[in-house]
Amino acid sequence: MTPKPQIGLIGLDFDWTLMNHNPGGPKVPPETIGILTELCEEGIFCGLASGRYWWEMRDELAAQGLPWGDPFPSFFCTRETFIYWVGLDALEPDVEWNTARRAEMRELVHQISERQTAWRLSLEAAGLHPKRWWLWGDYGLEVNMGNPEDAQRARLVLAELSAELPLAETHRNGSLAHVVLTTATKGGCLRHAAETRGLRPDQVLAFGDSANDLSMLDGRFGLRSATMANGDDEVKAAVRANGGWITEGVASTGIHELLHEFRLRGWYA
Template sequence: MASLRLLSTDFDGTLIGPSGEGCPEALAQILVEHHRQGGLWAVNTGRGLEHILEGLEDFSAPVIPDYLLVNERAIYRREGELWESHEEWNRTCRKRHDELNGLAGGFFGWVKEMADASDHTITIVYEDELPAGLITSDENMMEEVVLRVAEAARDVPGFAFQRNSIYMRFCHRDYHKGSSLRELCRMENLSPEEVFAVGDHFNDTSMLDGTHAGMTACPANAIEAVKETVRRAGGYLSEASWAHGVAEALRYYERRTSGRESTCA
């Protein structure tokens, strides 16, 4: 088994739980050791850049990530104190979404009508004056919205969405956590066997299906769809929740990696 060179970790519901607890000691030790050995860490999140930087400050990890993959599609690389846009990818990403938005006028009109008729149980999130996604009052409402949006957007070429709890982000189907991770691996010349990915919700499944990360995991609090994805990929389902579960999974893969290496030696 190849060594673990890149960690791709979701943030909300994976590194931090509802109590907002900071980085536990067990995970802190692993991150420090991984960093010391030259390993890379990418936080692969649905949050925007400013929002994840705030979250990371509260999380107080002992090392700073090397990459932030934000909004489930844009890539930023750490350059000292700064976060530099990976423009080759981000520019194309923006262009594809501009094209998608140009095709989605009718769908956006339908979304506004749906939200207006929802008695405040559906709220549209706007970016640059266009609907970028929506928030529902609870998960049951989101279940219903998922079906309605999938039906209404059927005729918009390339349209997809990312779902995370009560949040939905509209996107081009080629851009998600999995494709962002694939691009990061291309940049760093890494094969899937060298990559670990962990997440807890629907928007994580594209990086947990075994395609882009050979070592996959989910904390115990992950939703069933994620557990099933990780199970099918031959990954590790932690018994512990949130960051404690991430540490547990990383220890598991460390044991497997070192065990195989010592066997081969």
């Protein structure tokens, strides 16, 4: 990475990163809305990387006074897999990327479907009893274990069970353990999105708070990274190891804190 950041693209996790779900205040404060709007207008690509469906994020942001694509977000990665750019009148999919990922996703989901009964029995044999179990056709396997500790234990078991599948990797998000598409991931999406706009990976700044954000925070894709005061300890350790930043503010307050500091330092491309 270059010593001085020259950020041209910013990727934000959604829940507990951009959106602060603590009661009693705005989920996205006006100053964060303001700086994201300004950066988009100045030509910095600012977008979202989430497991959520895009229309869920659109509706949540509209409730916070942030109209979708006007001008934020410039782009989004939905289901941690599929990339879209937000145009004036329509979404502009990254057709080549999305088509390839959909084909791989179909294969991965088929492979999981053939194994999921045995996997569930293996979890139960290890003393792990899923609360809910979903196999999503556009995402992969999602297992609700009820608490983060059991979710991490389940993730490790699933990692062993899915090791024979070249398209699979595992991660955890809160109380959920996942088997997802290794050729996608939030970090992979952000790197590809940047490349399509002529940007190097080290010109990307990613923000996240949870273990399912690690692919864009731990340096494996060459991205710069940040987390907030509410980030998981595992995430903070990964960001430190990547030479990144940890804000004093929580969620979107911390995002504004760091984006404003970057502006004062002249760290945008």
